[in-house]
Amino acid sequence: MFDSVPRITLKTDSGEKNLATSLPPIRTISVLGAGTMGHGIAQVAAAADYDVIVRDVDDESLARGRQAIERNLAKGVSLGKVSEEDRDRTLARIKTTTRLEDIGSADLVIEAAPENLDLKQSLLRGSEAHTSEKCIWATNTSSLSITKIAGAAARSEQVVGMHFFNPVHIMRLVEIVVGERTSDATVEAIRAVAQRMKKEPIVVRDVPGFASSRLGVTLGLEAMRMVEQGVASARDIDTAMELGYNHPMGPLRLTDLVGLDVRLSIAEYLHGQLGSEAFRPPEILRRMVSQGKLGKKSGEGFYKWNEHEGTQKAYTT
Ligand SMILES: NC(=O)c1ccc[n+]([C@@H]2O[C@H](COP(=O)([O-])OP(=O)(O)OC[C@H]3O[C@@H](n4cnc5c(N)ncnc54)[C@H](O)[C@@H]3O)[C@@H](O)[C@H]2O)c1
Numbered sequence: 001m002f003d004s005v006p007r008i009t010l011k012t013d014s015g016e017k018n019l020a021t022s023l024p025p026i027r028t029i030s031v032l033g034a035g036t037m038g039h040g041i042a043q044v045a046a047a048a049d050y051d052v053i054v055r056d057v058d059d060e061s062l063a064r065g066r067q068a069i070e071r072n073l074a075k076g077v078s079l080g081k082v083s084e085e086d087r088d089r090t091l092a093r094i095k096t097t098t099r100l101e102d103i104g105s106a107d108l109v110i111e112a113a114p115e116n117l118d119l120k121q122s123l124l125r126g127s128e129a130h131t132s133e134k135c136i137w138a139t140n141t142s143s144l145s146i147t148k149i150a151g152a153a154a155r156s157e158q159v160v161g162m163h164f165f166n167p168v169h170i171m172r173l174v175e176i177v178v179g180e181r182t183s184d185a186t187v188e189a190i191r192a193v194a195q196r197m198k199k200e201p202i203v204v205r206d207v208p209g210f211a212s213s214r215l216g217v218t219l220g221l222e223a224m225r226m227v228e229q230g231v232a233s234a235r236d237i238d239t240a241m242e243l244g245y246n247h248p249m250g251p252l253r254l255t256d257l258v259g260l261d262v263r264l265s266i267a268e269y270l271h272g273q274l275g276s277e278a279f280r281p282p283e284i285l286r287r288m289v290s291q292g293k294l295g296k297k298s299g300e301g302f303y304k305w306n307e308h309e310g311t312q313k314a315y316t317t
Pocket of ligand 1: 032033034035036037038055056057058061111112113114115116119123140141142143163164165166
């Protein structure tokens with residue numbers, strides 16, 4: 001289903017032609033949504049000296065987002081990673097609004113609203129109505145098809161995926177997801193923005209799971225099957241990947257952090273879309289979710305979590 005040659009050639013870093021010049025320089029970024037991802041995107045954008053307009057539906061969500069940015073920056077200052085001047089400059093660059101009409105000066109819109117196709121398409125149409133013809137529209141969707149979202153656009157060649165990772169101010173990867181109609185100039189402009197945000201961009205075709213989830217989920221599901229079959233304990237399987245392969249965190253500990261329910265729904269989605277047995281959710285995952293063992297957020301998953309002591313004090317069940 002996905003082995004046809006993409007219309008766009010995915011260039012490597014050697015990219016002979018620089019098409020970014022055919023779009024105007026990006027100075028102002030609007031972030032739609034001030035939640036878990038949106039506040040982090042706003043923070044890294046402002047820290048990279050872009051003017052930032054964050055739009056959410058109510059003042060409470062905007063206030064929560066700004067407080068989260070302030071906390072991140074305060075921690076950065078206390079660790080000596082952010083100077084007080086940079087903290088102040090970053091905060092000063094972020095404006096907030098509840099009105100979509102206020103994003104008019106944006107050269108790039110990054111949408112980080114809830115994972116719902118209709119909502120994202122209506123935000124895309126609304127953004128197009130209020131921004132210039134050259135404005136790029138990027139979505140932070142973790143699973144929806146960029147091509148499908150772009151179906152709602154008048155300028156679908158300027159629609160692209162820009163998939164950040166949580167927490168945004170720490171995780172360095174950005175997946176640039178190329179829809180069927182996304183132009184090379186759009187991809188190159190987003191690559192430049194990601195690099196200015198000190199991120200490492202990779203370019204991926206618009207396929208279910210993109211690159212990161214597809215590979216990461218396979219590893220996590222296989223680790224669960226190994227626990228199910230009694231190959232080794234959760235802790236030992238994680239240790240194998242941490243010490244034998246230098247992964248910063250084993251796949252089961254990571255599953256506990258992401259949430260077993262979230263993992264189950266991604267596995268079901270990828271199994272349905274890609275039809276590969278590698279994505280069939282293991283029985284142990286379904287059972288644990290039905291028992292309310294959702295990982296860190298419920299206090300128990302493949303590990304038991306002590307709310308006050310955090311990750312390091314986790315112990316195997
Ligand atoms: N949480 C993650 O780890 C993660 C990682 C990568 C990608 N994503 C994707 O990022 C997107 C956002 O996820 P999140 O975890 O930040 O969600 P979230 O629920 O934390 O935040 C979503 C925010 O969008 C706001 N919102 C709702 N409707 C809106 C509208 N019409 N206009 C503007 N804002 C609106 C909500 O009030 C909320 O503040 C989703 O597409 C998700 O799949 C999430």
